[in-house]
Amino acid sequence: MQRRVAGKLREFLPERSVLWQDEDTRPYECDGLTAYRRLPMVVALPETEAQVQQVLMACHAMGVPVVPRGAGTGLSGGALPPGDGVLLSLAKFMRVRRLDPAARLAIIEPGVRNAAISDVAAPFGLYYAPDPSSQIACSIGGNVAENSGGVHCLKYGLTVHNVLRVRGFTAAGEAIEFGSEALDAPGYDLLALAIGSEGLLAVVTEVTVKLLPRPETARVVMASFDKVEKAGDAVAAVIAAGIVPAGLEMMDRPATRAVEEFVHAGYDLEAAAILLCESDGSAAEVEEEVARMKEVLAAAGATRLAVSRDEAERLRFWSGRKAAFPAVGRISPDYYCMDGTIPKKRLAEVLNFIAAMEKKYRLRCPNVFHAGDGNLHPLILFDANDPEQLERTEAFAAEVLEKCIEVGGTITGEHGVGVEKIDQMCVQFSPAELEMFRAIKRAFDPQELLNPGKAVPTLARCVEFGRRHVRAGGLRHPGLPRF
Amino acid sequence: MSFEPIQERIREAAGRGSALRIRGGGSKDFYGNAPRGELLDTRAHAGIVSYEPTELVLSARCGTSLLEIQEVLAEKSQLLPFEPPHFGPGATLGGCVAAGLSGPRRASAGAVRDFVLGAVILDGRGQRLAFGGQVMKNVAGYDVARLLAGSLGTLGVILEVSLKVLPRSPAEATLRLELPQAEALRKLNGWAGRPLPISASAWRGDELRLRLSGAESAIRAAVQAIGGETVAQEEAASYWTGVREQADAFFAGELPLWRLSVPSNAAPVELQGEQLLEWGGALRWLRSSADAGTVRAAAMRAGGHATLFRAPDKAAGAFTPLAPALARLHRGLKKAFDPAGILNPGRLYPEF
Numbered sequence: 001m002q003r004r005v006a007g008k009l010r011e012f013l014p015e016r017s018v019l020w021q022d023e024d025t026r027p028y029e030c031d032g033l034t035a036y037r038r039l040p041m042v043v044a045l046p047e048t049e050a051q052v053q054q055v056l057m058a059c060h061a062m063g064v065p066v067v068p069r070g071a072g073t074g075l076s077g078g079a080l081p082p083g084d085g086v087l088l089s090l091a092k093f094m095r096v097r098r099l100d101p102a103a104r105l106a107i108i109e110p111g112v113r114n115a116a117i118s119d120v121a122a123p124f125g126l127y128y129a130p131d132p133s134s135q136i137a138c139s140i141g142g143n144v145a146e147n148s149g150g151v152h153c154l155k156y157g158l159t160v161h162n163v164l165r166v167r168g169f170t171a172a173g174e175a176i177e178f179g180s181e182a183l184d185a186p187g188y189d190l191l192a193l194a195i196g197s198e199g200l201l202a203v204v205t206e207v208t209v210k211l212l213p214r215p216e217t218a219r220v221v222m223a224s225f226d227k228v229e230k231a232g233d234a235v236a237a238v239i240a241a242g243i244v245p246a247g248l249e250m251m252d253r254p255a256t257r258a259v260e261e262f263v264h265a266g267y268d269l270e271a272a273a274i275l276l277c278e279s280d281g282s283a284a285e286v287e288e289e290v291a292r293m294k295e296v297l298a299a300a301g302a303t304r305l306a307v308s309r310d311e312a313e314r315l316r317f318w319s320g321r322k323a324a325f326p327a328v329g330r331i332s333p334d335y336y337c338m339d340g341t342i343p344k345k346r347l348a349e350v351l352n353f354i355a356a357m358e359k360k361y362r363l364r365c366p367n368v369f370h371a372g373d374g375n376l377h378p379l380i381l382f383d384a385n386d387p388e389q390l391e392r393t394e395a396f397a398a399e400v401l402e403k404c405i406e407v408g409g410t411i412t413g414e415h416g417v418g419v420e421k422i423d424q425m426c427v428q429f430s431p432a433e434l435e436m437f438r439a440i441k442r443a444f445d446p447q448e449l450l451n452p453g454k455a456v457p458t459l460a461r462c463v464e465f466g467r468r469h470v471r472a473g474g475l476r477h478p479g480l481p482r483f
Numbered sequence: 484m485s486f487e488p489i490q491e492r493i494r495e496a497a498g499r500g501s502a503l504r505i506r507g508g509g510s511k512d513f514y515g516n517a518p519r520g521e522l523l524d525t526r527a528h529a530g531i532v533s534y535e536p537t538e539l540v541l542s543a544r545c546g547t548s549l550l551e552i553q554e555v556l557a558e559k560s561q562l563l564p565f566e567p568p569h570f571g572p573g574a575t576l577g578g579c580v581a582a583g584l585s586g587p588r589r590a591s592a593g594a595v596r597d598f599v600l601g602a603v604i605l606d607g608r609g610q611r612l613a614f615g616g617q618v619m620k621n622v623a624g625y626d627v628a629r630l631l632a633g634s635l636g637t638l639g640v641i642l643e644v645s646l647k648v649l650p651r652s653p654a655e656a657t658l659r660l661e662l663p664q665a666e667a668l669r670k671l672n673g674w675a676g677r678p679l680p681i682s683a684s685a686w687r688g689d690e691l692r693l694r695l696s697g698a699e700s701a702i703r704a705a706v707q708a709i710g711g712e713t714v715a716q717e718e719a720a721s722y723w724t725g726v727r728e729q730a731d732a733f734f735a736g737e738l739p740l741w742r743l744s745v746p747s748n749a750a751p752v753e754l755q756g757e758q759l760l761e762w763g764g765a766l767r768w769l770r771s772s773a774d775a776g777t778v779r780a781a782a783m784r785a786g787g788h789a790t791l792f793r794a795p796d797k798a799a800g801a802f803t804p805l806a807p808a809l810a811r812l813h814r815g816l817k818k819a820f821d822p823a824g825i826l827n828p829g830r831l832y833p834e835f
Contacts, residue, residue, distance in 0.1 A: 101676065102672055102676070102748050103672070103746055103747065103748045104672075104675060104676055124676070125676065125677070126676065146622060147622050147626070149620050153619070153620065154619065157593070157597065158620065160597075160626065160629070161593060161597050170808070170812075174808050175808065176808050176809065176812070177806075177809075180744075180786070180787060180788070181746040181786050181787075182744040182745050182746055182765060182786060182787035182788065183589065183590065183594065183744060183747075183762060183765045183766070184594065184633075184744050185744075185788065186788045186790070186802045186803040186804075186805060187802065187805050187809060187813055187831070187832070188630060188633070188634055188638075188812075188813055188816060189583075189596055189629060189630055189632060189633055189634075190630075190809070190812060192596055192626050192629035192630055192632075193625055193626055193627070193629070193630045195626065196622045196625070196626050197625055197626075201625075213675070213676050213677050213678045213679075214678070215678050216678055236537035237537075239536070239537045239538075239539060239650075240536060240537045242560055242650035242651070242653070243650070244649060244650060281678065281697075281698065281701060282678065282700065282701055282704055284698075284700035284701070284703075284704060285697065285698040285700050285701040285704075287700075288698050288699070288700050289698065341616075341618040341619070341620045341621055342618065343535070343538050343540075343617060343618060344537065344538055345535065345537065345538065370620070372619075373618070373619035373620050374538075374618050374619060374620070375618075375619075375620045408616065408617055408618075409616065409618050410616050410618055410620075410621040410622075410623045411623050412621070412622050412623050413618070413619075413620035413621060413622065414620050414622060415622070416622055417622070417623055417624075421623070425623060425624070428623055428624075429623075429624060430612070430613075432610045432612055433612050433613065433614065433624070436606070436612055436627070436819065436820070437624050437625055439818075439819035439820075440625055440627070440816065440819055442815070442819070443812060443815025443816050443818070443819050444812060444815070455624075456624065
């Protein structure tokens with residue numbers, strides 16, 4: 001089979017674009033979620049859109065699964081390769097095809113890194129707003145697949161709010177284009193459906209992104225709190241005051257301690273939690289807003305307030321937050337990052353629940369939190385070399401995700417379901433809802449060849465999961481309303 | 484009222500294979516292709532389910548009046564950022580989302596779909612399904628809730644919607660400038676590339692109006708940077724309502740009204756008839772008896788599409804026909820949601 005597929009692809013791809021020997025395919029065995037690994041049968045590295053189309057058509061004709069892959073930084077195993085199929089890497093699509101400052105848009109290939117878009121737009125006073133923490137490495141194609149967010153999305157939106165159009169192919173290799181350089185397109189909003197579809201509906205080969213004028217200036221207020229609850233209440237108070245901060249992030253003490261050693265951001269290590277609250281706009285506007293932010297945060301019980309005095313200090317305050325994952329990576333052999341989103345008012349309850357789980361599973365769990373939009377990233381610290389610890393970690397994570405659903409939230413805010421959270425989909429959605437997802441999939445890909453086994457579980461899998469779950473101590477929320 | 488009576492109607496209609504025409508306040512009956520089928524009135528399924536100002540989220544049932552929602556939000560100094568047109572006192576939330584129409588703030592704030600966080604629907608089998616939720620970030624499952632915006636009821640009866648809302652700006656001002664169209668487009672696109680608090684724009688007959696919304700200091704600075712004459716608050720408010728609700732004199736009369744959605748910096752679209760421009764140049768209203776093929780070809784050349792928005796005769800089809808690959812995906816989705824084809828058939832495209 002491997003020989004046959006590789007041979008077929010070699011009919012139209014150069015030798016360097018088809019990998020099938022173990023030593024060549026090894027680098028593709030996992031994405032950013034390294035707990036899941038599998039060697040792909042064949043890796044295809046096309047260099048033109050015509051080649052992408054040929055790969056898809058050939059695989060479609062042979063009935064071979066295809067898994068698209070961008071920079072491989074995904075955190076849910078969405079790019080875990082198919083053992084019996086082709087891993088389709090878009091890494092060679094690295095060009096900015098058109099930068100149009102007058103129209104405030106850029107047409108780019110999917111392999112272009114997120115941060116590189118803002119770099120090329122900078123001379124025109126423009127930038128691309130979504131800024132996931134992995135922005136120096138992750139690519140726009142992956143951002144589209146996952147609907148990536150970042151620390152500024154309360155004010156500036158997610159990928160879905162900042163992409164105007166995508167072009168690519170269906171699983172059968174048919175050319176498609178969703179969206180437009182205008183603000184809407186006729187018919188159903190297939191662009192909204194495709195963004196965040198985790199590579200299950202189409203392969204994207206070109207993305208048109210919206211560029212925004214860079215705000216004249218930005219300053220960040222750093223506030224310390226002696227209780228996590230107070231920090232949570234402060235977040236609500238900021239919003240209630242009519243302020244939409246450009247960024248609003250929270251870190252608890254275990255998280256600040258871990259990063260402080262690593263980046264020396266100047267965090268208050270005595271605080272139970274710190275908030276980073278950013279204002280952007282014209283200098284006068286920022287001055288006005290920062291004054292209001294300080295007032296609200298002080299009234300909410302902040303024990304210490306610091307405002308960045310210049311751009312270097314602002315970046316230093318942010319550096320710790322952006323480096324949270326690598327920093328935690330230094331204090332533990334492995335960490336497991338969760339991605340639930342909750343209504344902000346339930347924050348204290350969920351953090352207390354996580355604290356209880358730390359005791360129950362005897363594992364530490366620092367928390368970083370996109371507080372403005374309710375997206376939690378608890379990081380469970382463990383040692384993957386100890387299979388028993390991995391098992392405890394997974395059980396810990398599953399309980400936290402189900403808690404997120406229970407309080408009216410979701411199992412994933414921005415990292416995607418992938419293979420990692422596929423069982424929790426059975427908790428968040430009813431069989432009829434899951435069946436609708438599968439019907440949507442079949443409308444795009446009747447043979448179910450694109451990224452199979454990801455994002456949407458089969459009903460059989462849910463039944464099996466339910467059985468295991470009941471054995472593990474009773475289904476916790478069987479009749480839960482999920483809206 | 485609970486949703487069961489609506490569910491019962493759908494099941495029964497699906498069994499018979501007879502079309503249902505879903506309708507809230509009826510304020511947008513004119514929009515899209517002609518509605519057909521037995522009337523399914525959604526107004527009784529009404530009420531705000533939850534509103535948390537500090538979460539910036541409001542959830543309400545489909546029959547809830549848009550006016551009521553806006554009043555409740557205004558009490559907390561918040562608003563629907565996409566500034567939806569009502570087109571009549573009876574406008575409901577369900578109709579607002581199904582039509583997917585956004586108002587003057589669209590270019591700066593976003594469209595209806597950008598603020599839809601979650602939805603509960605009854606599909607064409609009468610199944611109650613929930614997608615998305617009440618949180619800002621949610622990538623579990625396909626984003627069906629956003630797909631519903633603008634689907635004109637063809638995928639399901641929207642029972643409940645959760646929307647992201649935003650605080651009202653502390654200050655607002657409207658400016659008037661004399662500019663011919665090409666010059667207005669050039670300036671609008673230039674301003675859009677700078678960090679200015681422009682929240683609406685409308686050009687007509689060599690007069691451009693700009694609405695600024697933001698912090699006091701930002702408004703002051705923008706007035707300085709842009710120039711022009713400041714319009715009195717009351718006159719400005721009624722002007723923007725007139726544009727949003729199409730009560731402005733431009734929209735009066737019987738001539739067909741076309742909606743051209745094009746890239747904001749597209750050159751003036753040369754067509755017979757008067758034009759009113761919004762959204763920084765990205766939306767161009769045209770009053771013209773020009774033939775549909777001519778209007779659609781011109782919109783396509785400009786990089787966009789044209790909708791026959793209001794017209795006594797919509798034989799030409801309300802919406803720009805889809806490319807074959809997209810039409811196939813549309814039919815596939817319609818079949819997934821409504822296999823019997825009973826929900827608002829033909830309202831979006833004649834073939835489904």
